[in-house]
Amino acid sequence: MAELIAKAALDGQGPVTRAGLVLSVLPPAPVWSIAPFPGEDLTPALAALGLDFPAPGRSNRAGDLRLIWTGRDQAFLLGGRPPEGLAAAVTDQSGAWAGFSLSGIGGEAALARLVTPDLRLAAFPVGHVVRTGLNHIPAIILREGETEFHIRVFRSMARSAWAELVEVLEHLAARAAAVQGGASAPARTG
């Protein structure tokens, strides 16, 4: 068999810094989908790992493992393999997703140009997760920290999502430059 070389999505793409925000590609890491069979309770099996099956829009973590809600009766385990024998449909989706990090002050203002839900800190605290459209691209957005979002999209759409995000950062940078340069101040901000 031919020697296959694993390549990350957007391989070689360096971080982009604009408008005080840094957009970068997350390194490849395990992503496992866990969808409990109807009526099954995974609490004891997950508790052994220090995890709990997350409520809609929530996540929890234990060490390097992180369990994030991603849909009705579905969560993604990030950062490691799930235990054997879970009463759930378990699939390895590591190669199917591309992840980006958007960090810096005002990341929610950048994302507000692409997503409809309110992602400000008061409405979307650290550890909350939302599944929504990034413009037209299905995305899972996790608030990693007060000034950091992790955005995951289908790997097939990684390049489009990256282009959308970079364009938003460029628009924000252009607006900031226009305001600072004393050009006729725009009537609307944001």
Added chain:
Amino acid sequence: MRLTCPLCGPRDRREFTYYGAEEYLHRPGPDAAPDLSQGGAWDNYLHLRDNPAGPTRDLWYHDQGCAAWLLVSRNTLTHDITGVELVAARKGARDEA
């Protein structure tokens, strides 16, 4: 227009896809006459729809969100959304599939 998804909360209409009338949840049973004769159970299930001026219920799919099927109650006169429930959470939902 917004729908309040029971899992995701209030979301823009663009996240959802319309499927059709609630009728699709009530598939004829195995004892229904297997022909499509006019007015029969299968004819009704596949083709006959009311066109209500007022309350109606239909199925929506939250494709950009939690991927759940939703049963939406709305009013075609006032455009009020009066209820959104998970199809999967309804009693006997698994028998309807």
